Amino acid sequence: MTGTLVTSKVNGDEVQFIADPGETLLDVLRYKLNLMGAKEGCGTGDCGACTVTLNGRIVCSCLVLGVEAEGATIGTIEGMADGNRLHPLQQAFIDHAALQCGICTPGILVAAQKLLERNPDPTEEEIRYWLAGNLCRCTGYDKIVRAVQAAAAQMRA
Amino acid sequence: MALDQPRKFKYVGTRPARPDGIDKVTGRAQYGNDITAPGMLWAKVLRSPHAHARILSIDTSAAEALPGVRAIVTGADFPPIEGDAGMRDVQLNCMATTHVWYEGHAVAAVAATSQAIANKAARLIKVEYEILPHVTDVDAAMAPGAPVVREGQTMENVPAGMSANVTYHSEFGHGDLAAGFARADKIIERNFRTAATHQGYIEPQACLASMTADGRGELWTCTQGHFYFRTACAAILGIEASALRVTASEIGGGFGGKTQVWAEPVALALSKKAGKPVKLTMTRDEVFRGTGPTVTTSITCKIGMTKDGRITAGEATLRYSGGAFHTGTCDMGAMAAFASYDLDAVRTYGWNVLTNRPKEISYRAPGAPQAIYAVESTIDELCQLLNLDPLDVRIKNAAKAGTKSSYGVVFEEMGLLAALKAAKAHPHWNSPVPEGASRGVACGFWFNFGGNTCVSLNIGTDGTVAVSEGNPDIGGSRASISLMAAEELGVPYEKVRTVIADTGTLGYNDNTDGSRVTFAVGLATIRAAQEAKKDMMRRAAAIWGIDAEAVEWVDGAAVPAGPNAGKFPPMTLAEIAAQSFQTGGPIAGHCDFQADGAGVSFGVHIADVAVDQETGKTKVLRYTVFQDAGKAVHPDYVEGQMQGGAVQGIGMALNEEYIYSDKGVILNPGFLDYRIPVASDMPMIETVILEIPNPGHPYGVRGVGETPIVPPLATLTNAISRGIGKRLYELPMSPPRVLKAIKGH
Amino acid sequence: MVKVALWGTLRQHADGQAEVEVQAANFKQLLDELATRYPGLKPQIKRGVSVAIDGKVYREAWFTPISPDSQVVLMPYMVGG
Structure with missing residues (x-):
């Protein structure tokens, strides 16, 4: 099993790692780059807990191979806040109690950030369909949708 | 301790x-899966592909020969627990010995230097099985002549002559059921079925286990109770x-x-054998196949009602299966079924049935x-048959303080009637049902309990509080918990930090x-805070040179209790804490x-739904929840x-179910096919x-x-039954099942 | 003497009585006396029995005091999620 040297940019920093042929980007992030924010909830792309951005698109990092990250730009939850300044979405999730156990939160935040970049004023329905690939078992989604709405309003202001 | 004001x-x-x-x-x-340890090994569990089989042999030689494999355990590595049948079941569930009782039952586990090697090694373990007849359906398992899941499990309260399952x-x-039914104007008896569902x-499950040569161990794990996990792991490992x-x-x-162990004892056993820390993370597939779903049930419910909506008698038979093991869940269902109602005559029967699940x-x-689903559905059907308002009928029959509940306990103050009246007054109930939609309402109940609780509260020398x-x-x-500590001590919430301490x-x-934590841990925190306050008042009194009884606690400070106590400015918690070294430590x-x-x-819930007549898919349009929280600490x-x-x-009602093949194999062990509600x-x-x-x-609280x-x-x-004009008696009400009801075939 | 209400399936082991009178000042004494007088109840007591005294449920506290006029109801040991 020969590994491949991969160079990519993660949260603005250039990184290098050796990816095994079958190794997922999620495992690379977690166990080679020590970025534990993306979670494995299913490993089959159904739950969205491992959501990251890859060249500006949101992906389930459990469905991407580490070797596919060669030359790519990757964004994870660890890159969302600016130092100690939380992103408005992160603050809104705390203020609106949009998390209970919090395991789905990193994936949902990464996905929601991308939504607001593309659509600064989404309707409730647009938020719900955008986040339909990110499962949350605790909240029933109500407070998540409200937090995204609140962050969007704040970012528009 | 009633609250007047x-x-x-x-x-x-x-x-x-x-x-x-x-x-x-x-x-x-x-x-659980977010920490690693130096020299850590990775683990993989091998699981039974059969619903029911005898294990004839396990050959681990090929797996052991794979470079990187450091330990393999099977059922033989766990000393059998004597004298505690419940814990023995937990042990046998963590690792099978002579038999596998369900597809997904663990039979061996391996630890290796990488996850890939562990996975490969698990596939190299050869298990020889003798396949036995299986049964996964609760009614089929109760029938005479059904395949026997496990011999010798029948308890003393089961009448002779029934299936060994x-x-x-x-x-x-x-009360007198016959007399109650005799008073009814309408009696109906209905059969219900509910599928097994998963917590999702x-x-x-994920843990990191580390056992050392001196027989001591450390376990990091995602758990609802690390103290119970310690008890269970120690018992299962014999330490x-x-x-x-x-x-x-x-x-x-x-x-x-x-609330139960699966991965932890296995990871500890592997670590003990390998002499290294071991990480064991279950895949989603394993979570569905191996860990706890709910019971699957078959329920018969009979209720009698007068023309004006008074329930005269209620009877329910609950047949529950929690897989190949005993569970107390049928008791909880049988006690809860009619708890919402003040009944003169009520009887519930619980049956626990073994299946290969x-x-x-x-x-x-x-x-x-499941139990309350059957009761609340039957009541609703009676309301329809007698042309009665379903909320008024529930108000008329609601249990309240002083009611002798269906499980024998007389209720204290409680909020069912308040929730029902709030529902009746709410805009949702009073708005017209939208075009093409229908509305449903039902009550729900849970006992709640407190239990064993231990809390320490420390006042820092800078006036902060650690719980x-x-x-x-x-x-x-x-x-x-921090809010309750802040309230009792009279210090800002931000001054309190609550941590979850380990078992040591x-x-x-x-x-x-x-539902115990906010109640029980909150109560313990309040008492711990009261003890700390008492000590602080004693110290303030000593500083002031007055009697401790002459001091009281107001707004986060010790103050003289009255004009006779002396004139001293309030001494705040922070001031007392700053002098703690001089005043006794x-x-x-x-x-x-x-x-x-x-x-x-x-609680009481109201839903408006629309059913697609072409596909049978239900869309929830509006949903309102009314519930008594006693006091909402953090609303x-x-x-x-x-x-x-x-x-x-809602997921249980509309989509979620374990689907089995005729071989007793779960067909939908993933979030794609076991569909929990998504945001849209x-x-x-x-x-x-x-x-x-x-x-x-x-x-x-x-x-x-x-x-x-x-x-x-x-x-x-x-809601759906009223909408489509046909009663549904089985969950989940997935689109195919609803469509079948609509089309009538 | 304290009157103790038994749930249905316990009655077959207590001569069919729905309610039995026992001499007990706390929950432990109550359980001990029941086990002595009605040995058929022992398996369930071993599995776990909770008690409600005047409407308040105690999961397993042995030394909860019981007064002669208390309303005492036995329940199976409670589980929760």
Whole structure:
């Protein structure tokens, strides 16, 4: 099993790692780059807990191979806040109690950030369909949708 | 301890940011799978492909020969537990010995230097099976001549002559059923079935276990109760509990599903054998195949009602299966079934039945959703047949303080009637049903309990407060505990920090379950704070040179109790704390006790749904939850419990089910085919919190976590059945099943 | 003497009585006396029995006091999620 040297940019920093042929980007992030924010909830792309951005698109990092990250730009939850300044979405999730156990939160935040970049004023329905690939078992989604709405309003202001 | 006047609160009832919020929105929070250890090995469990088989042999030689493999364990590595049948079942569920009882039953496990090698090695373990006849359906398992899942499990309360799969029987209720039914104008008897469902927490079970050569161990795991996990792991491994320290990681959902061990004893056994730390993380597939679903049930419910809506008698027979193991869930269902009603004649019968399914574990109000679904559906059908308003009928029959419940206990103050009246007055109930939609309503109940609890509260020399408690925080409980400490001490919420201590630090704490934490840990925190306050008042009195009895605590400071006590300015908690070294040393309060008096919990749900006549798919258009919280300590997280529980119940009602092949193999062990509600399935979930103080808690707090999962099953059944003009008696009401009812074939 | 209400399936082991009178000042004494007088109840007591005293449920506290006029109801040991 020969590994491949991969160079990519993660949260603005250039990184290098050796990816095994079958190794997922999620495992690379977690166990080679020590970025534990993306979670494995299913490993089959159904739950969205491992959501990251890859060249500006949101992906389930459990469905991407580490070797596919060669030359790519990757964004994870660890890159969302600016130092100690939380992103408005992160603050809104705390203020609106949009998390209970919090395991789905990193994936949902990464996905929601991308939504607001593309659509600064989404309707409730647009938020719900955008986040339909990110499962949350605790909240029933109500407070998540409200937090995204609140962050969007704040970012528009 | 009844509350005559509503107490005025300063911090309790506010909505501050939760202490773990920043860690959780930045990806820093550490869950079960988020830590590693130097020299760590990776583990993989091999599971049975058969629903029922005898294990003839296990050959691990090829796996052992694979480079990188460091340890392999099988059932032979676990000393059989004597004298505790329940714990022996847990042990046998963690690792099979002579038989496998369900598809997914663990038969061996391997630890290796990488996950890839561990996975490969597990596939190299050769297990020879003799396949035995299996049964997964609860009614089929009860029938004479059914394949026997396990011999010799029948308890003393089962009448002779039944299938060997029937292991337990219970009966509850009071009054003269025949006389009650004789008074009814209308009696109906209906049969219901509910599928097994899974808790569906997004974080699979994961742990890091480390045993050293001196027989001591460390365990990091996502659990709802690290103290119970210590007890269970010690028993299963045959070591002393004190040899093992368990630390609860952040937990990515549990809902009851993480009140039992699966991975932990296996990881510890591998670590013991390999002499290295071992990480064991279950895949989602393994979570579905191997860990606790709910019971699957078959229920018969008979209710008699007068023309004006008075229930004259109720009877229900609950046939529950929690897989190949005994479970007390049928008791909980049988006690809960009619709890919402004040009945002269009521009887419920619980039957526990073994099937070749995974070992059931609690899921939010275990046993209640299914039983109450049957009762609330039957009542609704009677309302339709007698042309009665379903909410008025429930108000007419509602249990209240003083009612002798269907399980024998006489209720104290409780909020069912308040919730029903709030529902009746609410705009949702009073708005016209939208065109093409239909409306349903149902009640729900959960007992709630308190239990073993141990809390330490330390006052820092800078006037900050550290609370150590022993219950993993799943839904924001650290915030609620901090709020109660702040309230009792009169210091700002921000001055209090609550942490979940490991098993080496505190006395035993029961699991985070039974809706107990905010009630029981809160009560312990209040008592610990009172003890610390008493000490601080004693010190202030000594400084002032007056009697300790002449000091009281007001707004976070010791003050003279009256004009006769002397004239001294208030001495704040921070001032007393700063002088603690001079006044007798550290200031702390502690409470270890059994919290009783948890206070029952009731809720009422209303749903508007639209059913697509072409596909049978149900869309929930509007949903409102009414529930008595006693006192909402942090209302955001009370609402969160109501909303999250309701949506889980909606999932049970509409989609979620274990589907088995004729070979007893689960066909949908993943989130693609076992479909839990997603954001686009749901509307906003409106919440109305009632506050009928629990007499058993100084602030009136009741647990709120479990009740909300109960009403949705019947609420949606009643809405859909009214909408399509046909009664549905089976869950889930998935599109094919609803379409079949619409089309009539 | 304290009157103790038994749930249905316990009655077959207590001569069919729905309610039995026992001499007990706390929950432990109550359980001990029941086990002595009605040995058929022992398996369930071993599995776990909770008690409600005047409407308040105690999961297992042995030394919870019981007064002669208390309303005492036995329940199976409670589980939750």
